Amino acid sequence: MINNKLKILNIILFNYNDRVGKILNYSNIFKSSINKLKIEGRYRYFNEIERKAGKHPYASWISKSKNNDIIVWCSNDYLGMSQNKLVVNSMIDSVKNMGTGSGGTRNISGNSSAIVNLENELADLHSKEKAVVFSSGYVANESALSTLLNILKEPVVFSDEKNHASIISGIKKSKASKEIFKHNDLNDLENLLKKYPEKKPKIIVFESIYSMDGDFGDICGISKIAKKYNALTYLDEVHAVGMYGKKGSGLAEELDLQNSIDIIQGTLGKAFGTMGGYITSSNIICDTIRSYASGYIFTTALPPALANAATTSICYLKESDKERKLQQKNTLLLKKYLANQNIDFIDNKSHIVPIMVNDPIRCKEISNILLNEFKHYIQPINYPTVPVGTERLRVTPGPLHSEKMISDLTIALKYAFKKTQNINFKKHA
Numbered sequence: 001m002i003n004n005k006l007k008i009l010n011i012i013l014f015n016y017n018d019r020v021g022k023i024l025n026y027s028n029i030f031k032s033s034i035n036k037l038k039i040e041g042r043y044r045y046f047n048e049i050e051r052k053a054g055k056h057p058y059a060s061w062i063s064k065s066k067n068n069d070i071i072v073w074c075s076n077d078y079l080g081m082s083q084n085k086l087v088v089n090s091m092i093d094s095v096k097n098m099g100t101g102s103g104g105t106r107n108i109s110g111n112s113s114a115i116v117n118l119e120n121e122l123a124d125l126h127s128k129e130k131a132v133v134f135s136s137g138y139v140a141n142e143s144a145l146s147t148l149l150n151i152l153k154e155p156v157v158f159s160d161e162k163n164h165a166s167i168i169s170g171i172k173k174s175k176a177s178k179e180i181f182k183h184n185d186l187n188d189l190e191n192l193l194k195k196y197p198e199k200k201p202k203i204i205v206f207e208s209i210y211s212m213d214g215d216f217g218d219i220c221g222i223s224k225i226a227k228k229y230n231a232l233t234y235l236d237e238v239h240a241v242g243m244y245g246k247k248g249s250g251l252a253e254e255l256d257l258q259n260s261i262d263i264i265q266g267t268l269g270k271a272f273g274t275m276g277g278y279i280t281s282s283n284i285i286c287d288t289i290r291s292y293a294s295g296y297i298f299t300t301a302l303p304p305a306l307a308n309a310a311t312t313s314i315c316y317l318k319e320s321d322k323e324r325k326l327q328q329k330n331t332l333l334l335k336k337y338l339a340n341q342n343i344d345f346i347d348n349k350s351h352i353v354p355i356m357v358n359d360p361i362r363c364k365e366i367s368n369i370l371l372n373e374f375k376h377y378i379q380p381i382n383y384p385t386v387p388v389g390t391e392r393l394r395v396t397p398g399p400l401h402s403e404k405m406i407s408d409l410t411i412a413l414k415y416a417f418k419k420t421q422n423i424n425f426k427k428h429a
């Protein structure tokens with residue numbers, strides 16, 4: 001009797017699944033979403049490369065049939081610190097002494113002296129009372145912002161329109177009202193702030209260097225307005241830490257404005273050459289984030305070896321500005337060579353040199369030519385990372401690129417631009 005009932009149930013379920021399968025073909029839905037990306041020229045192909053310790057900016061490009069030496073021009077290891085001998089040895093020694101993993105969350109057995117030292121070092125770097133370390137800069141922004149916004153009572157967040165995806169995600173995860181101000185536009189920001197009563201909690205969120213255009217956020221102007229309207233300031237210094245300021249703390253330090261910013265966020269994964277993210281602020285703000293942010297509480301802590309390597313890198317760059325100086329020299333050199341060849345780039349004040357192509361297919365094609373014919377690797381940057389029609393090659397010259405490499409790259413770029421001059425995205429669409 002029971003067997004018969006089960007058989008009938010199975011037949012009903014089978015028919016149901018069959019019917020749903022016909023109506024709703026999940027694979028086709030995913031396939032058409034991928035096809036859309038391919039048609040729009042923004043399907044992401046990842047180049048597989050193997051970096052070589054001590055040889056930066058050289059790496060091996062692992063393609064199907066061959067193994068080639070290439071020069072990397074698009075790394076966020078801006079100063080080559082991931083291959084700095086002191087940093088490498090610090091990680092190796094720590095692994096030998098303490099093993100590979102942290103063994104738990106910060107709360108449950110994962111809190112090491114290495115991570116506590118790292119937080120102290122970061123607080124000192126930014127002249128703040130305290131720091132909180134996260135697994136990445138992305139997680140730091142998402143967790144810290146959503147937590148702050150959820151704790152304040154009915155806050156309003158004022159966010160620059162060019163803020164990074166992690167900031168947008170943190171804001172979306174909160175219930176805060178949001179106002180998006182025009183990029184770096186102090187008048188627009190002030191007009192939006194004026195709409196709200198003095199007692200309303202407010203946070204202004206912006207970046208010190210916008211990673212795709214390489215322009216600077218107006219730290220001075222925004223912090224003055226924040227003071228006038230009693231708003232908190234949250235500054236993402238991801239692309240500036242290690243790179244600017246006497247100690248390598250970032251742009252706020254260079255402008256002597258660290259005290260004007262309430263919360264500074266950064267990464268250990270770019271100029272510091274390791275991995276992880278953080279915020280630095282007052283004791284009470286850090287304690288609040290530490291106590292409420294689920295992206296901090298419910299995840300495995302950074303391994304001690306990673307924390308020690310990051311601390312070594314930060315301490316090294318506090319003392320040495322050799323790498324920063326060489327990097328800046330090479331940025332100016334590249335800009336000079338590009339200008340001489342009439343290659344269009346955004347002439348900003350930062351270390352990021354965006355070479356404008358303004359067409360997704362051509363951008364990919366130029367990148368392919370550079371890699372296949374000249375062994376120069378620059379990843380094409382397309383929508384949604386940048387707006388449609390502003391596709392580019394984002395070049396980050398480092399201290400270890402030579403003048404010969406810069407000159408060779410410029411000649412290769414000139415050739416690739418010429419070879420692709422008839423490629424037009426609209427023709428392909």
Ligand SMILES: Cc1ncc(COP(=O)(O)O)c(C=O)c1O
Pocket residue numbers: 136137138139141164166207211236238239267268269276277
């Ligand atoms: C402005 C900005 N903030 C945050 C992040 C995330 O940092 P991480 O790479 O450490 O996750 C990035 C990443 O590129 C970024 O560009």
